Each structure stands twice: as structure tokens, then as C-alpha cells.
Amino acid sequence: MPQYTDQLQRSIDIPSTPQRIISLVPSLTELLFDLGLGDRVVGITKFCIHPEEWFRSKTRVGGTKQLKHEVIAQLQPDLIIANKEENTRADVEALMPDYPVWVSDVNTLEEALDMMQRLGEITETREKAGALVSEIQESFKQLATLGSQRVLYLIWQKPWMAAGRDNFVHEMLECCGWENVVQDTRYPELSDQEIRELDPEIVMLSSEPFPFQEKHIDSMQTLLPNAKVILVDGEMFSWYGSRLRYSAAYFQQLLHSTK
Structure with a gap:
């Protein structure tokens, strides 16, 4: 065998x-x-x-x-x-x-x-x-980054949870040239005040594991009025199988829409 x-x-x-x-x-x-x-x-x-x-x-x-x-x-x-x-x-x-x-x-x-x-x-x-x-x-070789922007990638609500370091989402953010504002732990829980202090330029609300929707953009925008808050396809960031064929093209679109 x-x-x-x-x-x-x-x-x-x-x-x-x-x-x-x-x-x-x-x-x-x-x-x-x-x-x-x-x-x-x-x-x-x-x-x-x-x-x-x-x-x-x-x-x-x-x-x-x-x-x-x-x-x-x-x-x-x-x-x-x-x-x-x-x-x-x-x-x-x-x-x-x-x-x-x-x-x-x-x-x-x-x-x-x-x-x-x-x-x-x-x-x-x-x-x-x-x-x-x-x-x-x-x-991924053809993925053209457009300069570093500070990103908070949220995966859960009540409590807020973010994708931090040493995970696949963090790797995808880095491939795009984005700077993950959470660097200390893998999946930290964050208070409203901690999110304010992180002061990201872009907040990404993932479609999974928590299914963030349009209605959640307003509450985050109230918390961070100067940030760009967007919904993102969590599968593109966290599915590390054959779905990666589509990720780089998706990231390129996001990069252009957030510059």
C-alpha cells in the first residue's frame, strides 16, 4: 500500500x-x-x-x-x-x-x-x-497591486471578529498589496472602540462565515465614517481549493473599486 x-x-x-x-x-x-x-x-x-x-x-x-x-x-x-x-x-x-x-x-x-x-x-x-x-x-502573477491600503476584514458580528495574521485570508490580502490592520492574533474579537482605534481605510464585510449584508454596512459606517465599507465574497478570500482560479480576477476588480 x-x-x-x-x-x-x-x-x-x-x-x-x-x-x-x-x-x-x-x-x-x-x-x-x-x-x-x-x-x-x-x-x-x-x-x-x-x-x-x-x-x-x-x-x-x-x-x-x-x-x-x-x-x-x-x-x-x-x-x-x-x-x-x-x-x-x-x-x-x-x-x-x-x-x-x-x-x-x-x-x-x-x-x-x-x-x-x-x-x-x-x-x-x-x-x-x-x-x-x-x-x-x-x-496571481498578473495581479497588479495599486499601493498599500489599511484593511479590516470582518468575519463575524456580535462580537465583531476579524481575520488577523497567519491564516489564508491574511495571505490573500497581502497578495493584493493591502495591509491587514490586525496583526497580533489569528481571529481576534474586537470592541467598537478597538475598531475605531485600528482606523482602517477599508472595511471588508465577508459573506462567510457570518453572512454580512447591505444592512450591516450602515452600522459599520456609523462606527467608521471615514472608511470605505464594502461587502466581499468570502469564498474568494478563504476557499483555498480550485476556486482560487477566480480569486485573482475578483481581487483585481476590488482593487480598482477601492483605490
């Missing part, structure tokens, strides 16, 4: 060309679809909304942090794909004695591309994975 290393540097025995794959990571479910794995993916989470045809047809094994272990057992997977941040350590460790569990750990673009290449090898879709990596690399 071939042995592979995941992004936690764990060695895992995985059957040649796994045929019963469960994905516990929404952005990687979409990646597996784009790699052409079709019926080889037998289970996904309730948050794996892309592609829609899989969301409607594949067996759901719970949420990313609330897995249904009995459903997973019924599916008899020969490979489970998880993520260090999106899945709980307890859930993942509970699965490891019974199944090959390959854990991704993605905080940078380089790590995302490495993950794609590794999954291409494991699933024997190297050519498609390689083409995808090349497409994403080229799109």
Missing part, C-alpha cells in the same frame, strides 16, 4: 487510487470535483455547497465540526480528507484508527498549491492538478 505524507507531516498508508473518498472540507470538495473524481467521492459535509449537483446528491456526513461518525462508517471510506483548522482535532483523531485520514494545513498560497499537487498524486489526477496549479499561479 503506497505511503503518503499529509500537510501535518504525518505518514499515511492510502490504497492505490482510492475509490471511496469522503471530504470534510468544502473548498476541497470542489477541488475533488474539478479533478474529475465523480463517483469516487461518496461523502461530503452539509457545508460543501459547491458543486451544487454534489451538494444535492452526495451523502452528507454532518458539519465540518460536527461529524456523524456512524454515517462515515456506513460509507466505508478508503480515504478521508480533512483540514487542521476547519475540522476538530477530536473528530479527526477519532477517525484515524479506522481510516486513512489525510489532513491539509493551508495558510498560504504556496501551501494551497502544494496541497493540490499532493491530492493529484494520491488520486492519480496529476495532470489535472498540475494544470490547475499552473492556471492559479499565472493568474
Whole structure:
């Protein structure tokens, strides 16, 4: 049985060309679809909304942090794909004695591309994975930054929570040349006063995990009357699978609209 290393540097025995794959990571479910794995993916989470045809047809094994272990057992997977941040350590460790569990750990673009290449090898879709990596690399090379602006990227309300350092959103902001005003922790809670003191030029209200809408712009604009407050597509900033094909073009539009 071939042995592979995941992004936690764990060695895992995985059957040649796994045929019963469960994905516990929404952005990687979409990646597996784009790699052409079709019926080889037998289970996904309730948050794996892309592609829609899989969301409607594949067996759901719970949420990313609330897995249904009995459903997973019924599916008899020969490979489970998880993520260090999106899945709980307890859930993942509970699965490891019974199944090959390959854990991704993605905080940078380089790590995302490495993950794609590794999954291409494991699933024997190297050519498609390689083409995808090349497409994403080229799109980011063509991303033209327009000078540094100070950005606050919010992911939650009541309490306010921001994307800070050492995560994939921070990496995407840096790729665009934006300066993340939150640098001390990964996902800090912020008071109104702390937000005022950060004094960002741009506030980005993400569509996920909290679904910010137009009505939330007014409350933030009251808090920061001099800032530009905008809604942004959270998938473009935080989905580190094949959706990255579209991220650079989306960022370019944002850069032009916020300059």
C-alpha cells in the first residue's frame, strides 16, 4: 500500500487510487470535483455547497465540526480528507484508527498549491492538478497591486471578529498589496472602540462565515465614517481549493473599486 505524507507531516498508508473518498472540507470538495473524481467521492459535509449537483446528491456526513461518525462508517471510506483548522482535532483523531485520514494545513498560497499537487498524486489526477496549479499561479502573477491600503476584514458580528495574521485570508490580502490592520492574533474579537482605534481605510464585510449584508454596512459606517465599507465574497478570500482560479480576477476588480 503506497505511503503518503499529509500537510501535518504525518505518514499515511492510502490504497492505490482510492475509490471511496469522503471530504470534510468544502473548498476541497470542489477541488475533488474539478479533478474529475465523480463517483469516487461518496461523502461530503452539509457545508460543501459547491458543486451544487454534489451538494444535492452526495451523502452528507454532518458539519465540518460536527461529524456523524456512524454515517462515515456506513460509507466505508478508503480515504478521508480533512483540514487542521476547519475540522476538530477530536473528530479527526477519532477517525484515524479506522481510516486513512489525510489532513491539509493551508495558510498560504504556496501551501494551497502544494496541497493540490499532493491530492493529484494520491488520486492519480496529476495532470489535472498540475494544470490547475499552473492556471492559479499565472493568474496571481498578473495581479497588479495599486499601493498599500489599511484593511479590516470582518468575519463575524456580535462580537465583531476579524481575520488577523497567519491564516489564508491574511495571505490573500497581502497578495493584493493591502495591509491587514490586525496583526497580533489569528481571529481576534474586537470592541467598537478597538475598531475605531485600528482606523482602517477599508472595511471588508465577508459573506462567510457570518453572512454580512447591505444592512450591516450602515452600522459599520456609523462606527467608521471615514472608511470605505464594502461587502466581499468570502469564498474568494478563504476557499483555498480550485476556486482560487477566480480569486485573482475578483481581487483585481476590488482593487480598482477601492483605490
